[in-house]
Amino acid sequence: MAEEIQKKSVRAGVLVTGTEVLTATIVDRNGPWLSEQLTALGIELAEILIVADHADDLLSGLRHMESIGLDLVITTGGLGPTADDLTAEVVGRFTERELVLDREMEDRIAAILARFAKTSPVKLAPAGLNAANRKQAMVPEGAVPLDPVGTAPGLIVPGSGGMVVLVLPGPPRELQPMWRTALEEPLIKEITERATQLNSYRLRMFGTPESELALSLREIEADGLDISQLEVTTCLRKGEVEIDVRYRDGATETAEGLREALHMRHERTLYSLDGTTIDEMVAGLLKGRRLGLAESCSAGLLAARITNVPGASGHFAGGVVSYSNEAKAELLGVDQGLLDEFGAVSPEVARAMAEGALERFDADVSLSVTGIAGPGGGSEEKPVGFVCFHAMTSDGGERTLTPVIPGGRSDIRERSALVAMHLLRLLLTD
Amino acid sequence: MAEEIQKKSVRAGVLVTGTEVLTATIVDRNGPWLSEQLTALGIELAEILIVADHADDLLSGLRHMESIGLDLVITTGGLGPTADDLTAEVVGRFTERELVLDREMEDRIAAILARFAKTSPVKLAPAGLNAANRKQAMVPEGAVPLDPVGTAPGLIVPGSGGMVVLVLPGPPRELQPMWRTALEEPLIKEITERATQLNSYRLRMFGTPESELALSLREIEADGLDISQLEVTTCLRKGEVEIDVRYRDGATETAEGLREALHMRHERTLYSLDGTTIDEMVAGLLKGRRLGLAESCSAGLLAARITNVPGASGHFAGGVVSYSNEAKAELLGVDQGLLDEFGAVSPEVARAMAEGALERFDADVSLSVTGIAGPGGGSEEKPVGFVCFHAMTSDGGERTLTPVIPGGRSDIRERSALVAMHLLRLLLTD
Numbered sequence: 001m002a003e004e005i006q007k008k009s010v011r012a013g014v015l016v017t018g019t020e021v022l023t024a025t026i027v028d029r030n031g032p033w034l035s036e037q038l039t040a041l042g043i044e045l046a047e048i049l050i051v052a053d054h055a056d057d058l059l060s061g062l063r064h065m066e067s068i069g070l071d072l073v074i075t076t077g078g079l080g081p082t083a084d085d086l087t088a089e090v091v092g093r094f095t096e097r098e099l100v101l102d103r104e105m106e107d108r109i110a111a112i113l114a115r116f117a118k119t120s121p122v123k124l125a126p127a128g129l130n131a132a133n134r135k136q137a138m139v140p141e142g143a144v145p146l147d148p149v150g151t152a153p154g155l156i157v158p159g160s161g162g163m164v165v166l167v168l169p170g171p172p173r174e175l176q177p178m179w180r181t182a183l184e185e186p187l188i189k190e191i192t193e194r195a196t197q198l199n200s201y202r203l204r205m206f207g208t209p210e211s212e213l214a215l216s217l218r219e220i221e222a223d224g225l226d227i228s229q230l231e232v233t234t235c236l237r238k239g240e241v242e243i244d245v246r247y248r249d250g251a252t253e254t255a256e257g258l259r260e261a262l263h264m265r266h267e268r269t270l271y272s273l274d275g276t277t278i279d280e281m282v283a284g285l286l287k288g289r290r291l292g293l294a295e296s297c298s299a300g301l302l303a304a305r306i307t308n309v310p311g312a313s314g315h316f317a318g319g320v321v322s323y324s325n326e327a328k329a330e331l332l333g334v335d336q337g338l339l340d341e342f343g344a345v346s347p348e349v350a351r352a353m354a355e356g357a358l359e360r361f362d363a364d365v366s367l368s369v370t371g372i373a374g375p376g377g378g379s380e381e382k383p384v385g386f387v388c389f390h391a392m393t394s395d396g397g398e399r400t401l402t403p404v405i406p407g408g409r410s411d412i413r414e415r416s417a418l419v420a421m422h423l424l425r426l427l428l429t430d
Numbered sequence: 431m432a433e434e435i436q437k438k439s440v441r442a443g444v445l446v447t448g449t450e451v452l453t454a455t456i457v458d459r460n461g462p463w464l465s466e467q468l469t470a471l472g473i474e475l476a477e478i479l480i481v482a483d484h485a486d487d488l489l490s491g492l493r494h495m496e497s498i499g500l501d502l503v504i505t506t507g508g509l510g511p512t513a514d515d516l517t518a519e520v521v522g523r524f525t526e527r528e529l530v531l532d533r534e535m536e537d538r539i540a541a542i543l544a545r546f547a548k549t550s551p552v553k554l555a556p557a558g559l560n561a562a563n564r565k566q567a568m569v570p571e572g573a574v575p576l577d578p579v580g581t582a583p584g585l586i587v588p589g590s591g592g593m594v595v596l597v598l599p600g601p602p603r604e605l606q607p608m609w610r611t612a613l614e615e616p617l618i619k620e621i622t623e624r625a626t627q628l629n630s631y632r633l634r635m636f637g638t639p640e641s642e643l644a645l646s647l648r649e650i651e652a653d654g655l656d657i658s659q660l661e662v663t664t665c666l667r668k669g670e671v672e673i674d675v676r677y678r679d680g681a682t683e684t685a686e687g688l689r690e691a692l693h694m695r696h697e698r699t700l701y702s703l704d705g706t707t708i709d710e711m712v713a714g715l716l717k718g719r720r721l722g723l724a725e726s727c728s729a730g731l732l733a734a735r736i737t738n739v740p741g742a743s744g745h746f747a748g749g750v751v752s753y754s755n756e757a758k759a760e761l762l763g764v765d766q767g768l769l770d771e772f773g774a775v776s777p778e779v780a781r782a783m784a785e786g787a788l789e790r791f792d793a794d795v796s797l798s799v800t801g802i803a804g805p806g807g808g809s810e811e812k813p814v815g816f817v818c819f820h821a822m823t824s825d826g827g828e829r830t831l832t833p834v835i836p837g838g839r840s841d842i843r844e845r846s847a848l849v850a851m852h853l854l855r856l857l858l859t860d
Contacts, residue, residue: 022477023475024461024462047479048452050477050479210510210511210512211510217512234512236510242455244455299734300725300737300749308840308843318752318757320761321750323743330790330791360761374740375740407603408603410738413737
């Protein structure tokens with residue numbers, strides 16, 4: 001214990017410049033990509049700030065990031081040749097460094113532009129090229145320039161308050177290689193070496209609401225497990241709860257203790273202890289079998305989900321989207337008497353649909369979904385969201401469910417496909 | 431001119447809370463959506479700041495936004511029942527307002543949770559529910575609560591410096607309706623009324639690349655239309671190009687001139703002049719008809735798309751997802767000889783599948799899709815992305831297409847469903 005040095009966590013920020021990102025014209029891919037890179041290095045990403053191409057907004061963003069004590073700020077974009085590309089200049093102002101012409105860089109950019117001009121479909125004016133070239137070769141004094149991947153050089157600029165600013169270009173195919181180059185530079189290396197890499201795992205739950213999970217976490221803590229050593233984030237995503245746990249080496253035992261405690265408390269719903277998705281799990285369980293589907297309200301969403309996994313043709317024979325009663329009778333052989341007596345949305349018809357799919361596709365496993373997706377068509381007995389599921393195997397296995405699924409039309413349809421996946425999992429792990 | 435008052439621009443910021451967004455676990459959809467909403471209201475979005483679920487980061491973010499003089503900050507997320515959901519508390523601290531229990535809100539949330547508990551597949555502990563409930567009903571004193579769409583109420587909180595904080599939940603399907611409610615509240619209305627609203631329209635294109643559209647815009651400008659009066663954004667979205675045009679009252683004539691000029695230049699591909707989507711258009715064209723589908727590589731995505739429109743059962747009979755050759759033969763009556771001679775992915779089999787769908791579903795219109803979605807299964811003659819489409823009507827109308835669609839497996843599958851929608855449109859408008 002005496003030898004162990006408590007490391008202070010290293011924190012970074014990403015400052016995205018670009019009116020086109022802010023106006024939702026393009027989606028920022030650099031923020032998420034850099035987030036993953038930083039996390040893998042054990043650096044905590046404190047925030048991502050997206051600002052327009054205005055000098056004032058950029059400058060106030062840098063000041064804000066300095067004020068919250070970040071070790072590293074990565075700016076993306078604003079390094080091009082046009083007037084609204086002003087990152088180098090603003091970072092120079094922020095770090096109180098004069099812009100000076102880097103002649104070596106100027107020559108390098110000139111060579112790149114000459115190559116570019118030769119292959120360009122339009123004739124480029126030399127005067128415009130030279131001005132652009134010179135602008136891009138202006139570097140804050142004392143900064144470390146990074147060679148262009150496209151035409152724009154990057155920069156590493158030490159700030160007065162100890163915060164280093166890494167200036168990268170906006171296009172991901174330029175930013176990504178330049179990031180790797182930057183990692184080799186002493187100014188950046190010094191930061192990454194202070195960081196401690198984090199371990200992590202992910203759990204997935206289906207059927208337990210977040211509120212109940214919150215209660216479990218509080219109780220597990222009350223039982224004596226020091227969860228404060230871990231970073232636990234829970235996230236409701238597409239109808240399931242994802243639990244991400246991040247921890248430093250010293251907290252491995254606590255992290256494993258939490259995994260076990262959650263598993264014990266939620267054995268029925270905590271279906272993935274290692275991050276495996278339900279889609280991967282069902283694909284694995286179907287290996288060596290043949291699946292046939294009969295869908296009404298989910299109308300192809302389940303088939304699309306099953307076949308989203310490459311190689312699905314090895315275990316998926318096909319499906320019928322039986323949106324009309326005629327289709328249920330004609331393509332799945334559902335008895336008209338059942339449809340008349342119980343209605344198209346009933347456990348009885350669901351069973352007949354599953355039987356039909358098993359037979360028509362000559363399958364080993366089948367599953368049917370029939371329900372009321374709304375907005376119309378509901379009744380007191382069978383409200384909007386009432387969905388009947390029936391799963392069966394050719395050797396006599398059966399599983400059914402008849403929940404009322406909350407939400408609007410597309411929620412009900414998508415949730416139906418998800419419930420069906422879990423019913424398949426339960427059927428095949430019996 | 432003397433009477434016209436130059437309005438000061440109204441500026442807003444979006445503060446996204448969520449470690450899961452910051453760690454790139456989920457993609458933030460709220461920032462871009464709110465950006466579009468604000469722009470439509472004539473409010474300038476100054477920045478989007480994404481922070482982790484830590485009180486300090488959230489608080490410093492709010493202080494930063496106040497320091498740059500914003501009129502409105504919209505926070506998203508952090509309103510759930512777990513301990514890392516702390517937006518309401520931090521906004522209370524920022525605006526120097528004590529948290530007080532809103533009893534009416536507590537009752538409303540309790541009623542929502544009781545409904546939820548009734549339909550849950552697992553039994554929920556009342557203690558957990560009550561604690562979660564009470565936490566979500568704690569409101570900064572003097573704030574205006576907004577009724578929950580899910581279980582979390584929103585808030586409008588006036589700050590001391592004149593900046594109003596609008597607190598919205600993270601899930602888009604809760605945030606979007608609550609945003610509309612908030613617009614009716616006096617505190618928000620007062621801000622939106624200070625902004626000058628923009629007029630706008632949206633065009634949709636399929637089949638023209640963005641670069642060609644950019645060239646058209648330059649040429650239209652060179653022909654004398656002063657496009658600089660308009661705010662034109664083009665965006666490649668789900669395989670189509672969306673063109674948004676925003677303009678102030680004085681520029682109406684120019685905006686209409688642009689709509690007309692684009693229509694003349696791209697008559698074949700500019701299919702929507704008023705923002706109507708292809709899905710809405712096809713649903714309209716199918717009114718009074720019955721559609722049957724036969725899908726291989728799109729595997730239900732087309733059926734799911736057709737039925738995403740409420741009331742689809744009026745014109746959609748059903749579909750077969752014929753993933754195996756057996757299914758093509760057994761369920762669609764495709765001749766085994768055709769499969770042997772031309773292969774499952776061929777114009778000949780596509781035609782037989784469409785005929786089978788027309789007959790089996792007793793339909794007036796049918797469409798088939800069969801292709802190679804990859805990653806495996808391609809050949810020199812039939813590479814990955816080669817997809818055969820065949821659309822027909824019972825009275826002899828026919829349309830075919832056999833493109834090679836670029837991209838990965840899911841691009842090819844989704845693009846197949848989109849191409850099929852446009853083929854239906856062309857068939858039915860012939």
